[in-house]
Amino acid sequence: xxxxxxxxxxxxxxxxxxxxxxxxxxxxxxxxxxxxxxxxxxxxxxxxxxxxxxxxxxxxxxxxxxxxxxxxxxxxxxxxxxxxxxxxxxxxxxxxxxxxxxxxxxxxxxxxxxxxxxxxxxxxxxxxxxxxxxxxxxxxxxxxxxxxxxxxxxxxxxxxxxxxxxxxxxxxxxxxxxxxxxxxxxxxxxxxxxxxxxxxxxxxxxxxxxxxxxxxxxxxxxxxxxxxxxxxxxxxxxxxxxxxxxxxxxxxxxxxxxxxxxxxxxxxxxxxxxxxxxxxxxxxxxxxxxxxxxxxxxxxxxxxxxxxxxxxxxxxxxxxxxxxxxxxxxxxxxxxxxxxxxxxxxxxxxxxxxxxxxxxxxxxxxxxxxxxxxxxxxxxxxxxxxxxxxxxxxxxxxxxxxxxxxxxxxxxxxxxxxxxxxxxxxxxxxxxxxxxxxxxxxxxxxxxxxxxxxxxxxxxxxxxxxxxxxxxxxxxxxxxxxxxxxxxxxxxxxxxxxxxxxxxxxxxxxxxxxxxxxxxxxxxxxxxxxxxxxxxxxxxxxxxxxxxxxxxxxxxxxxxxxxxxxxxxxxxxxxxxxxxxxxxxxxxxxxxx
Amino acid sequence: xxxxxxxxxxxxxxxxxxxxxxxxxxxxxxxxxxxxxxxxxxxxxxxxxxxxxxxxxxxxxxxxxxxxxxxxxxxxxxxxxxxxxxxxxxxxxxxxxxxxxxxxxxxxxxxxxxxxxxxxxxxxxxxxxxxxxxxxxxxxxxxxxxxxxxxxx
Numbered sequence: 001x002x003x004x005x006x007x008x009x010x011x012x013x014x015x016x017x018x019x020x021x022x023x024x025x026x027x028x029x030x031x032x033x034x035x036x037x038x039x040x041x042x043x044x045x046x047x048x049x050x051x052x053x054x055x056x057x058x059x060x061x062x063x064x065x066x067x068x069x070x071x072x073x074x075x076x077x078x079x080x081x082x083x084x085x086x087x088x089x090x091x092x093x094x095x096x097x098x099x100x101x102x103x104x105x106x107x108x109x110x111x112x113x114x115x116x117x118x119x120x121x122x123x124x125x126x127x128x129x130x131x132x133x134x135x136x137x138x139x140x141x142x143x144x145x146x147x148x149x150x151x152x153x154x155x156x157x158x159x160x161x162x163x164x165x166x167x168x169x170x171x172x173x174x175x176x177x178x179x180x181x182x183x184x185x186x187x188x189x190x191x192x193x194x195x196x197x198x199x200x201x202x203x204x205x206x207x208x209x210x211x212x213x214x215x216x217x218x219x220x221x222x223x224x225x226x227x228x229x230x231x232x233x234x235x236x237x238x239x240x241x242x243x244x245x246x247x248x249x250x251x252x253x254x255x256x257x258x259x260x261x262x263x264x265x266x267x268x269x270x271x272x273x274x275x276x277x278x279x280x281x282x283x284x285x286x287x288x289x290x291x292x293x294x295x296x297x298x299x300x301x302x303x304x305x306x307x308x309x310x311x312x313x314x315x316x317x318x319x320x321x322x323x324x325x326x327x328x329x330x331x332x333x334x335x336x337x338x339x340x341x342x343x344x345x346x347x348x349x350x351x352x353x354x355x356x357x358x359x360x361x362x363x364x365x366x367x368x369x370x371x372x373x374x375x376x377x378x379x380x381x382x383x384x385x386x387x388x389x390x391x392x393x394x395x396x397x398x399x400x401x402x403x404x405x406x407x408x409x410x411x412x413x414x415x416x417x418x419x420x421x422x423x424x425x426x427x428x429x430x431x432x433x434x435x436x437x438x439x440x441x442x443x444x445x446x447x448x449x450x451x452x453x454x455x456x457x458x459x460x461x462x463x464x465x466x467x468x469x470x471x472x473x474x475x476x477x478x479x480x481x482x483x484x485x486x487x488x489x490x491x492x493x494x495x496x497x498x499x500x501x502x503x504x505x506x507x508x509x510x511x512x513x514x515x516x517x518x519x520x521x522x523x524x525x526x527x528x529x530x531x532x533x534x535x536x537x538x539x540x541x542x543x544x545x546x547x548x549x550x551x552x553x554x555x556x557x558x559x560x561x562x563x564x565x566x567x568x569x570x571x572x573x574x575x576x577x578x579x580x581x582x583x584x585x586x587x588x589x590x591x592x593x
Numbered sequence: 594x595x596x597x598x599x600x601x602x603x604x605x606x607x608x609x610x611x612x613x614x615x616x617x618x619x620x621x622x623x624x625x626x627x628x629x630x631x632x633x634x635x636x637x638x639x640x641x642x643x644x645x646x647x648x649x650x651x652x653x654x655x656x657x658x659x660x661x662x663x664x665x666x667x668x669x670x671x672x673x674x675x676x677x678x679x680x681x682x683x684x685x686x687x688x689x690x691x692x693x694x695x696x697x698x699x700x701x702x703x704x705x706x707x708x709x710x711x712x713x714x715x716x717x718x719x720x721x722x723x724x725x726x727x728x729x730x731x732x733x734x735x736x737x738x739x740x741x742x743x744x745x746x
Contacts, residue, residue: 500647553684
């Protein structure tokens, strides 16, 4: 019977810890502290070194939970990444995820060698353990802080943090193997890396497709779609790992595939994974906190702090500036990407690998890894919003985004129900118009459900539900954002005609007879602005192209979205325009002051 | 300068019934093909190509679809007052009910840009736009297009 009691007590304690973790989020949010640090703190306090006194030294269990949690987090990360975003930053993010990890590890190692008296290879292991940025920490901090970054910076950070884990894990395992069983030849290491990457990529791709196929073909009971996908993700992870491919890479890619194809139960899947990744984060951080001994951590605190400082101020920036040199990023953007090199659970997780295989000095690696991660979360995590403002990377929230409700309609995939609340300043209320592919089906007004005919015209506070194709639902947002009319830029100041910043110079030249050199025909307008201005454009910035003036019309998330084409001024300048222009200028200066 | 050198009195559609942007452009292309004797498919294609770069909805319910048609003899304008405003994916999200189509021949160069600028500026004048909106009669619409921004003010 005693063993039954142990089980009950384990359940009780485990559940209580998760609860404490969830509650700690309230405290953390109030003080703006990084949430993940709070979870880690709960584990630390509950452990045998802290007041909780729970005895936990099961590295195997911690590693298991950590692997599952990481798998789910990476899958979720892939699921939420648009394929177009992924492709657009694959080159910079991929370089950061591979070369960047190596450079970071190599530059951090000398400090470990110096302060801890380790052999060079052991020092490199310390570097490798803390070389990867943590997907969970980065996704989470960027979202939880409500930061809106220039889209390319945001995408690079997210894709980097998701794809560098597999590489850092690989590096750590190879180093551990060399330390355990002796030398490996370079060719053997490269072969191993190729095998991991290629197998991981193939299994991820195929697995993702298979999941989509099964999900759309099989009539699973309602509510089982999401768990099916989550289990599928873990099958892919486990399979890839068992075949010595990178399971971490595989789940991320599988998530990318599933997230970018039409599937049923999409919204429930997102909601389910949201909850699952939260739990995974909490479980992983609390367990890793439990595994650590505060008193032991303090023993190596000084060298660990020195290593953390080198990592944050030297190794990461050097790696970022080196890797991003070929891609157009401004110095400020590179500085910001350096600073958001957040370490997280992956670091501690990797630091537990030496413990798992009982490597010599395993405890040391673990303690150093733990402290470095904690310092990174504390220092970098806490200062990210400040850094974003200081480096002028963050974009003020200009428009409150419209809250969209999406409901699946089982039985088909081509349409879903999309709901919005009608806000006072929304274009819909002012003009009552939507694209023809969106069909108004239901109006909820004062707790009553009406047909569009019964409701006649929309009023403020109504909830409207449209039938629309899921992939286009997002474009309905613009009709429902609460946008004070005064905030719309006066279009007459910013061009006669408008084109997307993605249009190429060649396409414009074709229509407007503009002189464009042949090697520039495929340059997009946003690149042309960057090239001509040497910085991120601000609204109203002008660039000449032959007889027309191009003007930055709309900027969103520090990215040029729409360009105004100002045709040659007519014979007589229009005085009212000049006055309006001056007024707008003054208003802008005031706004900035 | 008025737009009468671009539009002929028969190039006015006083109450065009369409349900969406695509249909509006298709109807204008069809009419332009009849009046210019050019291929309807070519016209539609160049107009849609321009829309792909960004909507020609310039704001305040006005759209100015335009493009370059190699075989055209001279600049050609066509004006339509839509029976019911439609979403034109304009930047200000306002539905569009006034549409001016402008086609330019290959060699028009600077004239093309100047003509576009004139159309854009006339249709930006609130007085002109209000007069156009009040009218459902081809002759009356033509008379408004014959105004210059200054004389309208």
